[in-house]
Amino acid sequence: MAQTKQRSHGYSRRDMLACLSLSMGAGLSVSPLVVFAQQLATQNNSGALPQLLEFQRLVAANRILANENVVDAFGHVSVRNPENPDRFILSRARSPALVEFDDLMEFDLEGSAIDPRGRTAYGERMIHAAVYAAREDVHSVVHHHSYAVLPFTITDVPMRPVIHTAAVIGAQIPVWDIHTESGDTDMLVRTMEQGRNLATTLANNTCLLMRGHGAVVVGTSIERAVLTAVYLQVNANVLLQAKTLGTPIPLSEAEIKLATESQFSTLALPRAWEYFCQRAGVEPI
Ligand SMILES: [Zn+2]
Numbered sequence: 001m002a003q004t005k006q007r008s009h010g011y012s013r014r015d016m017l018a019c020l021s022l023s024m025g026a027g028l029s030v031s032p033l034v035v036f037a038q039q040l041a042t043q044n045n046s047g048a049l050p051q052l053l054e055f056q057r058l059v060a061a062n063r064i065l066a067n068e069n070v071v072d073a074f075g076h077v078s079v080r081n082p083e084n085p086d087r088f089i090l091s092r093a094r095s096p097a098l099v100e101f102d103d104l105m106e107f108d109l110e111g112s113a114i115d116p117r118g119r120t121a122y123g124e125r126m127i128h129a130a131v132y133a134a135r136e137d138v139h140s141v142v143h144h145h146s147y148a149v150l151p152f153t154i155t156d157v158p159m160r161p162v163i164h165t166a167a168v169i170g171a172q173i174p175v176w177d178i179h180t181e182s183g184d185t186d187m188l189v190r191t192m193e194q195g196r197n198l199a200t201t202l203a204n205n206t207c208l209l210m211r212g213h214g215a216v217v218v219g220t221s222i223e224r225a226v227l228t229a230v231y232l233q234v235n236a237n238v239l240l241q242a243k244t245l246g247t248p249i250p251l252s253e254a255e256i257k258l259a260t261e262s263q264f265s266t267l268a269l270p271r272a273w274e275y276f277c278q279r280a281g282v283e284p285i
Contacts, residue, residue, distance in 0.1 A: 051082050053285055054222070058089055059101055060282040061226045065142065066097035067280035068230050075144035075214070077229075078128040079222050081106065088132050088141075092119040109133040110192055124188055127216055130195030131202065138218045140225035145214035148236040153209045159235070160250040162242065166235035167251055167259030168228045169217075170206040177211040187213050207232055223273045224264060230276065231263075 058079045065071045078090040087106050091099040105121060106114040111129035113121050128141045152159040152175075159173045178185055181197050189195055189210075198216065202208040206228060208216045217232060219225030242248040251259065262268060277284035 054079055054082050055089060055101065055104055056283075056285050057222050058091075058104065059099055060277055060280070060285055061140070061142075061222050062091060062096035062099035063280040063282045064226055064276045065144065065229060066095070068233070068276065070142075070146050070229050070233050071096045071144045075142075076122050076124070076128075077140065077142045077222070077226065078125075079140045080132055080138070085132075085136070087114065088128055090122060090125055090128060093122045111195070123190055126192050126195035127189050127198060130192060130199040131216065131218060134196070134199040134202075135204075135218065137220060140219045140222040142217040142219075142225050142229040143214065144217070144229060146229075146233045146236065148233050148240065149209065149215050150212075151240065152236060153211050153213065153215070157243070159207075159209060159232075159239070161235055161256055161259075162239050162248050162250050163235060164251070164255070164259040165263060166231040166238075167256045168206065168224070168263050169232045169235060170260075171253055171256050172205050173207045173209060174201050174203070174205060175209045175211060176201040178213070179211070223269055226276070227263075227269070227272055 058077065061077045061079075065075065065077055071077075073095045075096060076090060077096065078088045081087040081089055086109055088109075089104050089106055091103045092105055094103055105116065105119060107121070107125060107129060108114065109129050109132055111121075111126045113119075124143060127143050131138055131141050149159070151157070159169070161167050161169050161171070176198050178187060178189065178194060178198075182194055189198060198208065198210070202216060202218070206218055210216065215229075215232060217225055217229040219228055239248055263272075274284040
């Protein structure tokens, strides 16, 4: 939370209100979150602006992940509420490319919507709820079914970082199999019990692969979670190509540590975020 409030974005409250009014659209029904955000923005509350920016950043994250083909019609990204760590923000059930501000809903750490008002939530929101409950350090969660990553979920070929930009995916990437505890299912994480089991396998790692399904990526910020998800996919593509040529050389533990510091530095991270925002056609908030 402190990290969020320390950022300088150059956005004023007036900018944010204009942004909100644009995202609401004319004559459309207004979600409780938008009403809440408007109230915050119009109050003389210096803590409100970072929260509003975080919600807008979540919309940008949806667009980026869709633009980079990390998600397609399915997959989602969430953020822990900066003002209430026991809640998180996630879109209603909608393809990420189409997510707008007033699609955002708030959930508790059991995956229950605070004020659904008839909106349908993602069936796999329990992934987010369970990870936030298990990991106080996690501020953002991405779940995706990236086509490039899928082969590594169904073979014994381990996913390991092989390029410096992908060091952020971490040295250890466990593979979780829903069948182990739940038997035959539709492969989706639909209960908190399944979510908690997944979070236990994730442990303190950054990425987790899900057998025959996809992946979960976590971060201490939206930007870090999104960039890690993007570069998990890049790494998967490079690794697949490299294996057709010979035996790939993974980064060493020391290289992973040093390259992660470099990739998430105050210079590189905003540069990457701005780049991916521009590619997705969204304001680099
Ligand atoms: Zn899924």
